[in-house]
Amino acid sequence: GLEEREAANLVAESTGGEVIQRDTAWSVNTPDFGACDVYLDTKYRDEIEQLAGDAGLKIAGAVIPVELVSEPFDPAALPLFDSLLATLRYAGAEGSRRRLAYGFGVHFNIEVAELDHAPILRVARAYALLERFLRAEIELDLSRRVLPHLQTYPKELTDVLTCNVASSLEDVAELYLQRTTSRNHGLDLLPLLAHAAPETVHRYVGDGTKIAPRPAFHYRLPESRIDEPDWGIAADWRRWVLVEHVAQDADLLATLSRSWAAWRAENASDEAWVATVRDILAARSEQVAA
Numbered sequence: 001g002l003e004e005r006e007a008a009n010l011v012a013e014s015t016g017g018e019v020i021q022r023d024t025a026w027s028v029n030t031p032d033f034g035a036c037d038v039y040l041d042t043k044y045r046d047e048i049e050q051l052a053g054d055a056g057l058k059i060a061g062a063v064i065p066v067e068l069v070s071e072p073f074d075p076a077a078l079p080l081f082d083s084l085l086a087t088l089r090y091a092g093a094e095g096s097r098r099r100l101a102y103g104f105g106v107h108f109n110i111e112v113a114e115l116d117h118a119p120i121l122r123v124a125r126a127y128a129l130l131e132r133f134l135r136a137e138i139e140l141d142l143s144r145r146v147l148p149h150l151q152t153y154p155k156e157l158t159d160v161l162t163c164n165v166a167s168s169l170e171d172v173a174e175l176y177l178q179r180t181t182s183r184n185h186g187l188d189l190l191p192l193l194a195h196a197a198p199e200t201v202h203r204y205v206g207d208g209t210k211i212a213p214r215p216a217f218h219y220r221l222p223e224s225r226i227d228e229p230d231w232g233i234a235a236d237w238r239r240w241v242l243v244e245h246v247a248q249d250a251d252l253l254a255t256l257s258r259s260w261a262a263w264r265a266e267n268a269s270d271e272a273w274v275a276t277v278r279d280i281l282a283a284r285s286e287q288v289a290a
Contacts, residue, residue, distance in 0.1 A: 001094035001227075007066050008038040014087040015080075032080055034071025041065050041104070065104045072111065075237055082232035095227040106221040106233055108240060115196060115215055117169045119247070121161070123217065124176070126247035127187045128158040129256040132270050133277040134186070134239050138223070150222045152186070154179050159264065162257040173197040177204040183211075188218040242281075252284050 002010070008026035012019045017030035025039035041064050068088075070081075085093075096102040112120060131152055157179035166172045173193045181204050183190055194201045195213035205211070219240055225231040246252055259280060263273050 001092045001098075002066060002088065004038050004040065004066055006091070007068065007088060007093075010087050010091055011036050011038065011068065011084060014084040030070075032077045033073045033084075036071075037067075037069045039067055039069075041067055065102070067104075072109075078232075078234040078237055082234050085226055085232060086229075089226055089229070093226045095225040095231070096223045097225060098227060105224050106236060108219040108221075108237070109191075109214065109216040110219060110240065111216050112192065115169075117166045117172050120169070120192070120196075121166050121172050121175075122247040122253065123243065124172070124187065124189060125161045125257070126253060127243050128153050128161045129253075129260055130243055130246060130277060131158075131186055133274050133281075134243075135222075136274045137239065138221075138236070150186075151182070151184050155264065158260065162260050169193075169196040170200050173200040173204075177201065181205050186220055186222070188220055191218045192216060249284070252280070255280055255284075 004026050005021075008019050008028055011017060011028045011030070015028065015030040015032060015036075017028040017036070020027045020029065022037075025037055028036045028038065030036055073081075094102070096104055114120075135152070157176065160175050160179065164175055166175060173196070176189050176193065177200065181190075190201065190205070190211050191214045194211045195215050198213065201211070221233075221236050246256070256277065259276050260273075263276060266272075
């Protein structure tokens with residue numbers, strides 16, 4: 001809904017930043033979010049530029065989404081970032097529910113607190129157990145659940161994450177990659193694993209998948225509802241914080257793991273699992289409060 005230059009100027013206006021044009025992209029130096037880059041979705045830009053040059057890019061801008069990418073910043077600044085999104089909303093930015101073909105969303109790259117197999121496996125386990133609950137919490141539109149970039153972890157992956165013990169980052173990579181090599185999951189571990197266990201990742205995916213190795217959890221939200229007044233990414237961040245809290249709570253993680261095994265044995269519905277998770281989290285919250 002916005003051209004790159006227009007979006008960059010709005011980012012500068014909202015943050016008190018300075019706009020700089022860099023080749024075919026725009027960057028805004030902001031006081032709270034570092035350098036914010038604004039450009040057409042990179043999945044399509046290079047191909048279009050090679051085929052049709054600048055004229056092709058200008059035409060493509062009408063249908064290809066614009067990406068806004070910040071540098072790492074303190075989560076305490078998320079309310080300010082939501083204010084920035086409100087500025088873009090008022091200017092006409094379109095969200096992913098505007099059209100079925102809109103496949104964009106929100107990606108967080110969360111620096112790992114410790115590059116070690118045990119905490120990374122705990123976070124992966126917590127996310128896998130919470131995933132269906134988290135999707136229910138964001139009230140994902142039914143028509144978008146079937147899109148290929150929104151797939152849940154294979155149940156077999158959650159099975160092994162809940163009961164296996166890893167002794168190294170290579171073991172974590174093996175557990176994960178034996179069940180999925182797709183990037184199209186809510187928690188895409190491939191960038192982290194490519195950083196931590198590059199030889200193992202290369203053995204499974206080769207050079208055919210573009211992966212930028214980094215010591216971060218790649219948390220991919222399935223929607224960008226920027227045009228909806230009551231939407232913001234601070235709420236999505238809080239859901240990730242829940243994942244980290246569960247990962248640190250050994251008793252809660254064990255309870256969820258046992259319940260997952262029982263749910264799998266019963267072959268019950270996803271709705272039943274969501275209800276189970278909700279009840280377990282509520283009970284744990286009451287215990288903590290008491």
